[in-house]
Amino acid sequence: MSNYLDGKVAIVTGAGRGIGAGVAKQLASEGAKVIVNDLGATLDGDGTSNTPAEQVVEEIKSSGGEALPNFTDISTMEGGESIVQSALDHYGQLDIVVTVAGILRDRMIFNMTEQEWDDVIRVHLKGTFTVCKYASILYRQQRSGRIITFASESGLIGNTGQGNYAAAKSGIAGFTKVAAKDLGRYGVTANSICPRANTRMTQSVPDSSRQLRADRPEDRETAPPVDQMEPEDIAPFVAYLASDQAADINGQTFLVYGGVITKLSLPRRIRTIFKQGRWDVEELRNLAPQHLTQNLVNPSPPQQPK
Amino acid sequence: MGNLLKDKVALVTGSGRGIGRGIALLLAEQGAKVVVNDLGGGVDGTGDSATPADEVVNQIRANGGEAVANYDSVSEMEGGENIIKTALDNFGKLDIVVAVAGILRDRMLFNMTEEEWDAVIAVHLKGTFTVCKAASILFRQQRSGRIITFSSTSGLFGNSGQANYGAAKDGIAGFTRAVARDLGRYGVTVNSISPGANSRMTQTVPQSARDIRAASGMQASASAVTPLELNREPEDVAPMVAWLASDEAKDVNGHVFHCQGGQISLMSNPTEERTLRKNGRWTVAEIDAMFSGTLGMDMVNPAPAQSPK
Numbered sequence: 001m002s003n004y005l006d007g008k009v010a011i012v013t014g015a016g017r018g019i020g021a022g023v024a025k026q027l028a029s030e031g032a033k034v035i036v037n038d039l040g041a042t043l044d045g046d047g048t049s050n051t052p053a054e055q056v057v058e059e060i061k062s063s064g065g066e067a068l069p070n071f072t073d074i075s076t077m078e079g080g081e082s083i084v085q086s087a088l089d090h091y092g093q094l095d096i097v098v099t100v101a102g103i104l105r106d107r108m109i110f111n112m113t114e115q116e117w118d119d120v121i122r123v124h125l126k127g128t129f130t131v132c133k134y135a136s137i138l139y140r141q142q143r144s145g146r147i148i149t150f151a152s153e154s155g156l157i158g159n160t161g162q163g164n165y166a167a168a169k170s171g172i173a174g175f176t177k178v179a180a181k182d183l184g185r186y187g188v189t190a191n192s193i194c195p196r197a198n199t200r201m202t203q204s205v206p207d208s209s210r211q212l213r214a215d216r217p218e219d220r221e222t223a224p225p226v227d228q229m230e231p232e233d234i235a236p237f238v239a240y241l242a243s244d245q246a247a248d249i250n251g252q253t254f255l256v257y258g259g260v261i262t263k264l265s266l267p268r269r270i271r272t273i274f275k276q277g278r279w280d281v282e283e284l285r286n287l288a289p290q291h292l293t294q295n296l297v298n299p300s301p302p303q304q305p306k
Numbered sequence: 307m308g309n310l311l312k313d314k315v316a317l318v319t320g321s322g323r324g325i326g327r328g329i330a331l332l333l334a335e336q337g338a339k340v341v342v343n344d345l346g347g348g349v350d351g352t353g354d355s356a357t358p359a360d361e362v363v364n365q366i367r368a369n370g371g372e373a374v375a376n377y378d379s380v381s382e383m384e385g386g387e388n389i390i391k392t393a394l395d396n397f398g399k400l401d402i403v404v405a406v407a408g409i410l411r412d413r414m415l416f417n418m419t420e421e422e423w424d425a426v427i428a429v430h431l432k433g434t435f436t437v438c439k440a441a442s443i444l445f446r447q448q449r450s451g452r453i454i455t456f457s458s459t460s461g462l463f464g465n466s467g468q469a470n471y472g473a474a475k476d477g478i479a480g481f482t483r484a485v486a487r488d489l490g491r492y493g494v495t496v497n498s499i500s501p502g503a504n505s506r507m508t509q510t511v512p513q514s515a516r517d518i519r520a521a522s523g524m525q526a527s528a529s530a531v532t533p534l535e536l537n538r539e540p541e542d543v544a545p546m547v548a549w550l551a552s553d554e555a556k557d558v559n560g561h562v563f564h565c566q567g568g569q570i571s572l573m574s575n576p577t578e579e580r581t582l583r584k585n586g587r588w589t590v591a592e593i594d595a596m597f598s599g600t601l602g603m604d605m606v607n608p609a610p611a612q613s614p615k
Contacts, residue, residue, distance in 0.1 A: 005592045030590060044358045072313055109488045110442040114383045121427070125473060129423055136416040143614065155476075156576050158483030158560055167431060168479020170461075173576075175398025175473035177464025182415040211328055225417025236588040245594050250607045251464060253576060259586055261593070263601045265579040267462045269564060269571035277568055279545040281336060284570075288549055290570050300441045301485075305449070 004243040006031035006271045009091040011083055012072050013131060014101030016052025018199035018232040019150070023098050026235035027242060028065030033091045036060070037070040037083055037101070043200055045103035045119050055266045073302045074101055075122045080130025081145055084138065098130040098241040099136045099181060102168075104201060106161040117164045124168035125175070132190075139188045146242045147183075147190040149176045154263075156194065158299065172252060180251030189250040191241050194264065196257035197231040237261050271297060310552050312337035315397040317389055319380050320407030321341045321359025324505035325456075328541035330406055334371035339397045342366070343376040343389050343407070345553040349507055350378050351409035362543050372397075377607060380407045381428040386436025390444065402452045402551040405434040405538045408474075410507055412467045423470045430456075430474035434481060438496075442489055451494040451498055452551045455482045457562055458500055462573065464608070475500075479562055483575070486560030497550050500573065502566030505539040516604050538567035546570050 008029045014020035017039025028034045040049030060067040068090055072079045079165055087094040102221035103123045105116035122236045128149050139145030155170030157232065179190035187246070233256050234256050255262040273290055308551070322344025334340045342362045361374040366373035374555030376392045378385035393400040408430045411422035434455050443518035445451030460468045461475030478497050486496040530592055543565045549555055550563075562573040582600045 002590055004594070026590075034553040040463050098564070109439055109485045110446050112435075112439055117432070117439075121431070125477065126423070129418075129469070129473070133415055133418060133423075140416050143611075154484065155480030155485070158480070158485075158487045160487045162485070163435070163481050163484045163488060167404035167435070167481035171427075171431065171473040171477030172482075173480075174461035174476025175469055176465065177467045177476075178460070178466065178472040179415055181466040181609045182469065182606060187611040189607075197457070221603070230587075233587050236590050237593060239590045240593040243590070243594075245597075248419070248607045248610070249597075249602070249605065250609060252605070254601075255578070259584040260590065261583075261588070261601060262581040263579045264576040264607075265574070265577060267314040267562065267573045269443060270574045272569060272571040274570075275568040278539070278542050279568060281308055281548055282547050283333070283547045284459040284545050285310065285552075285554060288570075289554065292563075292570060293555070293558045293561075296558055296572075298490055298495075298557050298563065300487045300559065302449075303491040304558075 002030050004030045004239060004245065005096070008032040008095040008242070009087050009093050010058065010096035010098065011035045011037060011087055011094065011131065011135070013127065014019065014062045016040055017055055018201060019197055020100035021056045022232035022235040023100060023151055024067065025060055025063070027096065027234070028060040028067055029063065030239050030243070033039050033066040034060065035070050035083065035087050035090070036067050037072060037074060039071060039073055039101070041103070042103055045105070045123060074131050075127040077130050081134045083122040083131060083132040094135060094138055095144065097131055098148045098242070099131055100150050101127050102201070103149065105164060107164075108161050109163045112163060117303060121168050121171070122163035125171040126163070126212070127240065128172050128175060136179070136183055136188070140174060140184060140186045145183070145188040146177055147188065148177070148241050149190070149192045149199065149236050151176070151192040151194050153194050153196070159165045173182060177251050184250050188248070189241070189246065191249060193238065194255045195234045197229045197234060199231045233258050273276045273298045308336040310336040310404070310548060314338040314401040315320070315393050315399050316402035316404065317341035317343060317393050317400065317437070318404040318406060319389065319433065322346055322362055324507060325501055325503055325540040325543050326404070326406035326545040327362050329406065329547050330373070330543035331366060332541070333402070333551065334366040334373055336548050338364060338374040338402065341376050341389060341393045341396070343378060343380070344374050345377060345407070347409070351411070354557050361512045380405070380433030380436055383436050387440045387581060389437060390440040394567065400444055401442060401450065403437055403548060404454045404551070405437050406435050406456050408456065411470060414467055415469045426470035427474050430471070431477045431481070434478050438485060442485070442494070445489060445494045446492045446609045449493045451487070451489070453485070453494065453496040454547050454550055455496070456501065457482070457498045459502070459564070462500055462562070466609070480546045481611055482562070483560050490555065493556070495550070495555065497558060497560065498562045499543060499547060500562055500564045501543045502535065502564070503529050503538050503543055505540040520563070534569060542567050
């Protein structure tokens with residue numbers, strides 16, 4: 001056991017499987033007491049089960065660590081409040097929040113139902129807000145704390161059939177940048193991770209995604225193969241961000257997979273046209289394609305009907 | 307009157323005032339028939355009124371253009387569907403969707419209520435989805451269409467006191483990139499504008515935001531006020547929107563543009579800036595040893611810790 005997080009208390013949501021489980025175990029192995037939260041639902045968000053969270057807690061304990069299972073639905077304000085309270089009730093403090101909980105409901109935009117939109121936004125985006133809002137009240141009082149959220153390249157680049165997921169994940173990225181600015185002065189840091197890993201979410205593709213990609217072979221992601229990227233590979237960097245050593249790392253986004261940790265830039269103004277006053281439409285018709293949009297690649301060019 | 311958008315039909319949400327109004331007026335001036343949608347509420351989303359949308363419609367007609375008002379709330383699926391239906395019922399088709407509708411409920415994160423969160427997410431983020439989803443069904447069938455959404459530097463970079471707004475606006479940027487991939491193959495383009503303008507939303511700063519910034523000593527915007535920022539009018543955003551909405555911009559898909567006064571910038575997405583790599587899994591101790599000399603170089607904390615007052 002290493003001791004970067006000795007004496008700390010952490011909440012990890014979605015910690016029953018995959019990346020979240022890896023994070024929970026790593027934080028515990030660094031000395032933190034961990035609230036292992038997982039509703040235990042299917043990837044589509046159906047049903048509940050105590051088993052995933054309990055299993056992770058068992059593994060942590062058998063390695064000599066301390067953990068408690070928690071089965072709260074963090075997508076409600078009451079859930080977010082109760083999980084923060086439970087850290088205080090059981091362990092007397094809270095230092096670290098890692099929000100990993102998330103589901104998939106892939107669907108092309110023209111077929112996407114309201115339910116598919118609402119559920120994905122609720123679990124990922126609202127489920128990040130609820131826990132962080134209540135944690136931030138405490139963090140401000142104690143003038144310390146760590147927030148680590150989970151965004152995704154799906155929002156940064158755009159992935160077919162994931163309008164809801166991209167909205168939620170980019171929403172988390174935006175939320176985290178603001179949380180960093182709201183809380184930094186109190187000695188708190190908030191950062192986002194964009195992960196790649198071989199997990200239930202990426203491998204056991206839900207029926208909706210399977211159907212979608214079966215119909216469209218040209219849409220399969222061209223990202224590097226995920227089979228060498230294990231969910232546990234994400235955790236060491238999360239543990240580092242959670243530690244006192246990372247006190248000045250705030251408002252950043254990192255891409256993390258395998259042995260790779262990449263600092264991502266904020267968006268930049270890469271091409272600019274300027275005039276004093278207001279653009280004439282005629283002027284833009286000339287200048288925009290010559291400079292602003294010259295050689296831009298269409299990520300999904302028009303195709304002939306089949 | 308120009309002819310860039312001759313024979314096109316457009317709908318613009320949130321076009322009763324400010325940036326949306328400027329867009330509706332310019333699209334009409336360029337030949338489009340326009341559905342002017344606005345709930346007519348306050349910046350904080352409360353109340354409603356037919357007046358803002360009606361006034362814009364009247365102005366378009368007085369200028370020789372064609373327009374019709376719609377007062378539906380974009381936050382509901384039925385509202386989004388109904389705005390599309392208004393275009394089809396009145397003008398027989400739809401070519402262009404511009405989703406501008408939005409409100410503010412600024413609050414520091416630790417004080418933000420559920421209602422403040424939900425309301426802002428509903429109008430901006432869900433309000434972009436409802437209209438785009440409904441339009442996308444039509445656009446896919448007709449194998450053409452234009453969608454322009456509205457993001458913000460508050461989402462792209464983050465602005466204190468705007469956890470809800472930043473989440474919604476960065477969420478809209480992510481949504482735009484994803485939907486560009488869903489629809490591009492059908493001859494549709496989907497792009498986002500991050501605007502800078504002096505409008506009701508930024509000028510008549512809601513009392514909550516005014517209080518926050520007075521209490522924390524923070525300015526409304528991160529940078530000092532420049533001449534450009536003093537002179538940027540809501541109508542300045544419209545020309546780029548009109549161009550993106552035209553046939554001439556058919557190869558521009560999945561991008562974010564920042565429009566402020568006479569400045570138009572193509573924004574990059576977050577990209578790889580610095581990378582640290584090893585074969586195999588990192589230990590925390592190894593990261594601790596390596597970080598400051600590699601990833602951490604020149605890294606600035608946007609809100610460093612301060613001593614209590």
